Amino acid sequence: MSHGNMNLTLKVWKQKNKNEKGRFETYMAKGISPDMSFLEMFDVVNEQLINEGKEPIAFDHDCREGICGMCSMYINGRPHGPKEGITTCQLHMRSFKDGDTIVVEPWRSAAFPVIKDLAVDRSSFDRIMASGGFVSVNTGNAKDANNILIPKDDADDAFNAAACIGCGACVAACKNSSAMLFVSAKVSQLALLPQGKIEAKARVLNMVKQMDEEGFGNCTNTGACEAECPKGISLENIARMNREYLSASLT
Amino acid sequence: MSKKSGFLYSSIGKKIIMGLTGLFLIAFLLVHCFVNSLIFLNDGGLTFNVGAAFMATNWLIRFGEIVLFAGLILHIVQALVLTLDNKKARPIGYDQVNGAANSKWYSRSMGLLGTLLLIFLIIHLAHFWLKSRFTGLPGEDANGNENLYKVMQTTFTQMWVVILYCLSMISLAYHLMHGFQSAFQTLGLNHKKYTPLIKKIGLILSILIPFIFALMPLAMHFGLIL
C-alpha cells in the first residue's frame, strides 16, 4: 500500500449489534495517499487497529468497482460522500484535504437495521424483490432472439432502470427513508418489457405492499434520491410506478 | 406487522390524496385571488362587494365551501399521518446531514411551511370569514351590499397584519413551488415533453398568486386604493 501525506480525523459510528445503542468513535488516519479509495483508507486504519490489538471497523464491500452496491457509508452528510454518480469504493481521498475531519455513519432507516458499525442489513430490499420483482417463465426450448420486438425507447428505459444496484443510497439520502426510487426502478425494468407486462398489475401491488410493510417512509418528491443515486436512476420511474399503482388499484 | 392494507392505506394512495387535495386547494386559491382582485378596480369596493355577496349567498358556492374545508382538513390530517410515518421510518437520525447537496430547502420544509400557513389561515378566517358568515358585517355600501371591503380596509390599517400577510404569502409561494409540480409527479404525470411545461406553470402560479394576494394589504395600507 502506497504511503501518502494526508492525515485525517475520522468520526465513525461504532455499534456492536442491532440492539446495542451505538456511539461515535474518533480515529486518526495517518499517511493516507490521495490516490487511495475511501475503502482503502479504511483498510489502512483497520490494519493499524488490528496491529494495536484493537477491534477494526466493520463495513460492507465486495466488488470495489461500483457494481455490487455493498459499500454503504454516509460520509459528511451524504450517501457515498461528496461526489455525484459514484459509490464509496469509487470515491478517492483526493476529494478531501489534509487535516479534514470526516464523519462516517451507516445508512439510517428502520428498514435497514445496523448489523455492526457501518454494515446494515438490506434484506428488506430482497423481500421486496421476492414479492414481485421477477417474471414467471415456463421452462422449455429457448426462443429465438428478437422473437418479440421491443421499441428501442422502451428497451433503453428498461435498461436504464435495470442499472440500479440495490445499494440503498436513495433510502439513506431521503429525509423520509423512502424506498420509492429503488422499488420504482425494479417495477419499471420489468413493466416496460413485453415479458414483464403480463404480471405487471400484481407485481406493482405486491411490491408496494411489501415496501410499506418493511417500514420505509413515504415519498415527498424532494428528489434527493435521484441526486444521490450512483447509477442515475430517474424520478420518471417513480412517476411510472405511481401510474401503474393507481391504475392497478382502480381496475 | 399488521398494517391496514388497501389503496387508501398504502404510501402511494396517501400521497395521491395529498396531491389531489393540494391541486383542489390551488384551484380555490385561483378563484379567491380572482374575486379579490376586484378591489383593484378602485371603485370603493362596490364591484368587490357584489362578488363577495355572491360568494356568501349562492348555494352552490356555500356547498363548495363545505367541500373546501373537507379538502383542507384531509390535506392537513394526511400530512400529519405521513409525517409521523416518516419519523418512524428513521428512528435514529444522522449526525451530519447535507440536504442542500441533493434537494431544495423548501421541498424538505413542506411541513414547516404548511404549519405557518395553517396559523395564518386561522387568523385570516377570524379576520374575514367569521365576520362575513357569522358575526355579521358593519354596514352596507352605496349599492346596499354588505361592506366586506370596509372590513378589509380597517383590518389592513394595522401594520402587524400587513407584515403577517406578506410573510405568509412568502410561505405560500414556497409551499406551492414544491407542491404544484410534486402533485403531478405523485399522480404519475411525468413526461419528458410536458413536465418542463408543468414546472414552468407551477413556478409562475407560485409567484403570481401570493404576489397578487400580498399586494392587497399593501395597497390598502398605503392608501393606493381607497
Ligand code: SF4
Ligand atoms: S435506485 Fe440508485 S440509489 Fe437506489 S438502490 Fe438503486 S442504485 Fe442505489
Ligand code: FES
Ligand atoms: S464495493 Fe461494490 S459498489 Fe462499492
